[in-house]
Amino acid sequence: MTKLVQWLWGLAILGSTWAALTMGALGLELPSPYREVLWPLPAYLLVSAGCYALGTVGYRVATFHDCEDAARELQDQIQEARADLARRGLRF
Numbered sequence: 001m002t003k004l005v006q007w008l009w010g011l012a013i014l015g016s017t018w019a020a021l022t023m024g025a026l027g028l029e030l031p032s033p034y035r036e037v038l039w040p041l042p043a044y045l046l047v048s049a050g051c052y053a054l055g056t057v058g059y060r061v062a063t064f065h066d067c068e069d070a071a072r073e074l075q076d077q078i079q080e081a082r083a084d085l086a087r088r089g090l091r092f
Contacts (some may be wrong), residue, residue, distance in 0.1 A: 021038055022035070031046060
């Protein structure tokens with residue numbers, strides 16, 4: 001199973017559980033405070049997932065390590081390629 005299928009199954013299970021609880025399909029009489037929290041729960045989960053994703057990206061950007069050796073090697077390869085193309089008649 002791919003990750004996408006796993007996520008879709010998880011969302012389907014959570015969504016069907018949420019729908020069953022909010023629509024009363026299971027025959028459970030939830031107290032009013034629970035129902036008031038249950039209705040906007042998908043929006044809360046979506047906002048929480050967005051905050052987590054934003055925090056993760058921010059942390060990864062803040063702790064990103066520079067690869068100075070690889071950058072130097074890439075610059076050398078670019079210079080070699082330019083010199084080779086200049087020998088073949090390409091103008092920059």
